[in-house]
Amino acid sequence: MTLTDVQPQLLENWSSLPKEEQSQLTQQIRAIDLEIFKKLQDALHEEKKLHEDYAPLKKYLTSGSDENTQVGKDLIAQGKVGCIIMAGGMGTRLHFEGSKGMFPITQFRQKSLFQYFSDRIRAASKMYQKDLPVTIMTSSLNDKQTRKFFKDHEYFGLNPEQLSFYVQGDLPFLDQQGNLFFDSQAHIAEGPDGNGELLHHFYHSGLWKRWKEQGVEYVNIILIDNPLADPFDPELVGTHKQEQCDILVKGIKREDPKEKLGVLVRIHDKVHIVEYSELPEKDMEATLSNGDLKFPCGNLSLFSVKMDFFEKIKSTDLPLHKAFKALSYLDVNGKRVKPTEPNAWKFEKFIFDIFPHGTVEVMVYPREECFSPLKRREGADSPETVMRDLQEFDRRTYHAISGLEPPSRPFELDPQFYYPTEDMRKKWEGKALPEGDYILP
Numbered sequence: 114m115t116l117t118d119v120q121p122q123l124l125e126n127w128s129s130l131p132k133e134e135q136s137q138l139t140q141q142i143r144a145i146d147l148e149i150f151k152k153l154q155d156a157l158h159e160e161k162k163l164h165e166d167y168a169p170l171k172k173y174l175t176s177g178s179d180e181n182t183q184v185g186k187d188l189i190a191q192g193k194v195g196c197i198i199m200a201g202g203m204g205t206r207l208h209f210e211g212s213k214g215m216f217p218i219t220q221f222r223q224k225s226l227f228q229y230f231s232d233r234i235r236a237a238s239k240m241y242q243k244d245l246p247v248t249i250m251t252s253s254l255n256d257k258q259t260r261k262f263f264k265d266h267e268y269f270g271l272n273p274e275q276l277s278f279y280v281q282g283d284l285p286f287l288d289q290q291g292n293l294f295f296d297s298q299a300h301i302a303e304g305p306d307g308n309g310e311l312l313h314h315f316y317h318s319g320l321w322k323r324w325k326e327q328g329v330e331y332v333n334i335i336l337i338d339n340p341l342a343d344p345f346d347p348e349l350v351g352t353h354k355q356e357q358c359d360i361l362v363k364g365i366k367r368e369d370p371k372e373k374l375g376v377l378v379r380i381h382d383k384v385h386i387v388e389y390s391e392l393p394e395k396d397m398e399a400t401l402s403n404g405d406l407k408f409p410c411g412n413l414s415l416f417s418v419k420m421d422f423f424e425k426i427k428s429t430d431l432p433l434h435k436a437f438k439a440l441s442y443l444d445v446n447g448k449r450v451k452p453t454e455p456n457a458w459k460f461e462k463f464i465f466d467i468f469p470h471g472t473v474e475v476m477v478y479p480r481e482e483c484f485s486p487l488k489r490r491e492g493a494d495s496p497e498t499v500m501r502d503l504q505e506f507d508r509r510t511y512h513a514i515s516g517l518e519p520p521s522r523p524f525e526l527d528p529q530f531y532y533p534t535e536d537m538r539k540k541w542e543g544k545a546l547p548e549g550d551y552i553l554p
């Protein structure tokens with residue numbers, strides 16, 4: 114039995130296609146595994162049920178340990194830490210044509226997210242006197258564009274040796290009847306398979322082996338759309354070493370019961386994440402006698418993962434999650450149609466489904482230090498809120514290094530301030546903020 118036996122419509126227009134498109138379509142049909150297609154169809158009829166024994170996460174760590182920070186600094190300086198940036202999503206809510214990392218986000222220099230993170234990594238590399246390893250996970254939709262963007266900008270000053278890219282996988286979409294369909298004349302509709310396969314694709318790209326041989330032991334995983342995510346967080350890594358678990362999750366205290374954040378829970382002896390849409394409203398809003406939310410911790414998708422855990426998990430089959438989405442397609446005239454109503458099922462795997470397969474601890478950070486996501490054009494989690502949060506972050510950073518109150522005018526710090534060298538610390542102690550919008554060290 115082959116895919117075209119169960120989906121014969123895929124070959125309906127075959128004979129009218131130009132040769133080149135015929136061969137592209139053949140390749141695509143070959144690449145779709147019949148078993149995977151069947152799993153997608155099964156997932157369409159599955160009702161995801163929340164495990165009934167879920168309970169609030171009562172035991173978690175809190176950031177603020179100088180000792181663990183020092184342990185982490187030593188690990189980073191020894192080259193034992195790498196960073197993976199997830200940048201393969203479709204960014205549909207942002208309505209941005211390019212890869213999300215190309216979106217300009219800083220107030221005065223208008224740096225893209227890719228540049229902003231590159232600057233941070235360059236600054237950290239300078240502080241630790243080591244070209245810290247970083248890899249960017251792209252998707253088939255934005256891989257070429259992302260690599261070109263970096264090349265055109267001379268890798269934003271990063272050493273091309275320290276920077277790598279790998280591509281996540283795709284999964285086909287299904288129509289309302291559960292069939293594969295075309296989104297252009299000869300292309301079966303498909304999209305990125307979610308961030309759940311991040312470890313799997315990293316492992317099989319060959320990069321895991323390279324980093325392992327280099328001596329990397331811990332991987333900091335961050336999202337491209339949260340510029341407050343620290344690519345090399347010494348306290349996270351230091352605590353991870355002390356705790357000895359497979360994964361250390363960097364979370365925050367939930368404040369607004371309606372906030373659209375995954376909720377960290379415990380099911381028996383394991384940490385899990387429940388999507389906000391899956392947790393019953395009564396639990397989302399439940400409070401303790403002191404007013405705190407009963408389910409206290411929110412997930413930011415920031416993790417430190419042990420390199421050895423990648424090997425353990427490399428062949429584990431993770432569950433599929435489905436969502437009914439508005440998928441754009443090319444009509445018969447080759448014109449792109451962007452429907453406003455959902456028209457197709459998209460399938461994804463989520464990274465947090467690896468949790469039950471390992472030992473997991475959670476550490477809670479102050480929200481303003483680590484979380485300001487870019488999700489949409491306006492309102493919450495928009496460029497406006499991200500720029501506001503970055504400005505606050507820069508004000509606090511300036512205060513920390515100078516000991517002085519920052520002036521009320523807005524300014525943008527060069528990211529070297531986030532990873533200050535000893536010379537910088539000496540220079541800036543008690544130093545008033547100079548004139549200008551962009552402050553160099």
Ligand code: UTP
Pocket residue numbers: 199200201202203204205206207213250252281305306307308336337338488
């Ligand atoms: P989101 O779930 O917010 O998706 O991903 P998105 O693609 O950025 O935006 P929408 O939902 O289409 O509007 C959170 C992060 O996970 C990465 C994204 O790049 C983003 O940094 N991601 C998501 C991947 O790397 N691959 C995926 O398949 C999905």
